[in-house]
Amino acid sequence: MTTQVTTAVNAPTLNAHPWLGFAVRRLGRLVGSVLILVSAAFLMIHLIPGDPVRGALGPAAAQSLVDAQRASLGLDDPLWQQYLDFLHHLVTGNLGTSITTGLPVSDVIRDRLPATVELAVAAFLVAVLIAVPLGLAMGVLTRGGRRPRAELGFTSTAVVLAAIPEFLLAVGLVYVFAVTLHWFPVAGRGNVASYVLPVLSLAVGPAAVLARICRVELLAVLQTDYLRTARAKRLPAAAIYLRHALPNAVTATITLGGLLLGGMVAGTVLVENVFGWPGLGSTIVSSIIAKDYPLVQGVVLVYGVGVLLVNLAVDVTLALLDPRSTIRES
């Protein structure tokens, strides 16, 4: 963090429009990633050994049925033709039709997406709201080797919590709070109480990681020269921590938080299966098992785009918080 871009003044175009350069680079990367994601989703069906339609319909299905389905999916066209059709359909919002239910994939996604987004966003907010204040407070309390015992307790608890995967935590939480204590429902999505356990299962692990990073980052910032400058200005402690340390400590935290949010989007898959949550996560698992490939393709695309959007949001937030990052990244 302390190394500076000394050449910044020598780069007039970037210096004059750092945001323009940043936007162009970042959009370029987004477009590239989306293209690769779309191509991967398209190729997925073709990488499967054997006939995907035969696989989906089972060995007992009539050949005529298989042929009809292949024709409707366009699988008999040349590969480039299929790819162009796929892209064209994507642009028009047509994600194909589910083999098992015959419903348009876009309808299924529209139906299921809100539950997953709710879960991921709620878990992210809970994780950040717990982890950032906790990590910063621990950083202030344990700075310069103060309170070694509190530090040990905090770090070891965080390490253990971060090591437990969300679906196991979910099972444990269900056992304690639903089966034994009857505080919250075991499964399903209904009132507010039904959100508590799924959100906690998703949030606890990332919160533990985030709190640890937050503390370490704050400790690093407290060592910097510019914090000494702030102290030399004899600002009150609150101003030193909140105005000078916090914005610099959270930049790395946000980078990591973004990665964790991406991980949470994926973590919904497992947690939804524990709680019978009617979201995309349970859909993708059931469609993979049923070999309903158009549906799998659609859901994979949605998850992938979700992750890419999260990454974009992280970069933009970082650029707003730390103006150097618009120039630094290349």
Added chain:
Amino acid sequence: MRRWMAVLRTPVGTGAGLLLLGVLLLAVFAPILWSHQANAIDTDHLLQGTSADHWLGTDNLGRDIFYRVLVASRTSILLALLATSIAVVTGLALGSAPAILGKRGGRVATAVVNIAVAFPGLLLALFFAVVFGVGAKGAVLAIGFAGAPSFARLTQTLVAGVAERDFIAAARIAGVGRFRMLVRHILPNIAEPLVVNATIGAGGTLLAFAGLSFIGLGVQPPAYDWGRMLGESLSGIYVHPAAALAPGVAVVIAGLAFNLFGEAVAKGLGAQVPRARWTDRTPEATPAREDDSDAVLVVEDLHVSFPGPVTPVRGVSFTIHKGEIVGVVGESGSGKSLTALAVAQLIEPPGQVRAAELSFLGAPLLGRLPVRSTAAVRRRLLGTSFAMVFQDPMTSFNPTKRIGVQLAEGAREHQGLTRRAAMDRAIDRLRAVRVPAAERRARQYPHEFSGGMRQRAMIGMGLMGAPALIVADEPTTALDVTVQRQVLRLLETIRTEDDVAVLLISHDISVVAQICDRVLVMYAGRVVEDLPSTELATGARHPYTRALLAAVPDLDTALDEPLAVIPGRPVDPARLPEGCAFAARCAFASDRCRLEDPVLIDQVACWHPQAQAEYSNFRTGQR
């Protein structure tokens, strides 16, 4: 290898090692010993709870869950290890591709890794699970390939780190081929961190695999691993919680065993500095001092100590008067910068500052104040009248705030100015330190300033109030020579115009000689000589001062002779010798010097002060 054994001897290392050994032994022997019990179907005892016959009850075919959990260890761990090896091998291939393929191919490989790393592992695993098909084989391949990008990233970083080193450059010049270079020179040097990360990774893989089996995409019946057992018994968690919890606990324990062992090894292989105990010392009694109304800063018997214990500053005394520029010189480690930080009240715990007296404009700076309001008064006094300029202007500004804001905030805090008024004052002060286009500059960020401009802005920050003292800690060290001169001139001008006192810390005696009225020469945490700078050339009496002066080359220095140096090294503050600290490096040292510590008498701390004007190859007329 010996370091690995050392890791195993630490408490955490031993515990994690034993746990991992136990888990691995279980995976090897459990199926041999208990396969029969695990597969025995008992239709009389279906889905039973805990009993003497079945510790953890039975499943839907009456099979003993306890034995099934034990036996499932082999499948779970074997598949996890397989997937980990796929991840490591694929990651290694992708990550070392730049080293083998050369620039263009390497860029493609890096781009692939960069994009893949952005996606969460589980999502990649699901994608590959579709391609490779549902089942144990598909899951191993899926999790292996999904884990590859992060290993590739790690390999890239490690390879890049090694590739910079000299022996690689030497091998390249010797014409070693790329592949041979990778295998013979690079891989052996990154093997250790790779193995450590693979161990930690195996724990993660185990958990991920349990996840896939849990949702039904991994191991398929009749085979079973912990994940599948958990998934199958989840629906019955109300009636039979043990069946769901037991495999879950097994997964966590096995995962932790890999994780902890890897972390312990990683920690043990990295350098660990044991924390020394901190011994407290009580301050000494305050001696009386003559009253000095013109004094800006009075320092009497100042000590700075750190846990160890080491005391890099031991008994420094000096007084700075209004409008005086006092220089402090000495080699690195002489305690001069710590002295500056100590008088500025900027030593952070665990460092400790004590002094018989430390007062600024007549107000004592040391000691806890009984009343809150007095503490606030002291802070305001320091905030408006005591300015600091730090050594490295590149790092001493907050990179995320505009320069103007950073100047203004002190004035808003201590002088109660509005945002507007404080910003106007900041722009005015930037002008005062001759920052061109001050209005525009105030809105810029530190990274848009050059080093010299930043140091000006830093001095301008000190001028926001009405400073009586500027403490400048090596303000010109990080700047080039022409900018050095400008910054020193600026300090001098401020002194003349506003009657501000300056404490200038520098390791460069020629810098100090240029602008200071008085020079304090520090060695090993003490002031060894205190003299007017006009007398530097002719009147220096301490052998150390003379040695410092002699080490400065000038235009008359013969080019064919080696530069003069001070023999030996500065003393380590943790290992101070008895007697004079400079004795070991001093040409005039006698037995007395090695036994008795000289004190500052008549402005010099030496048993053998040299006669004046013995030699004078040093000139102060450099301006």
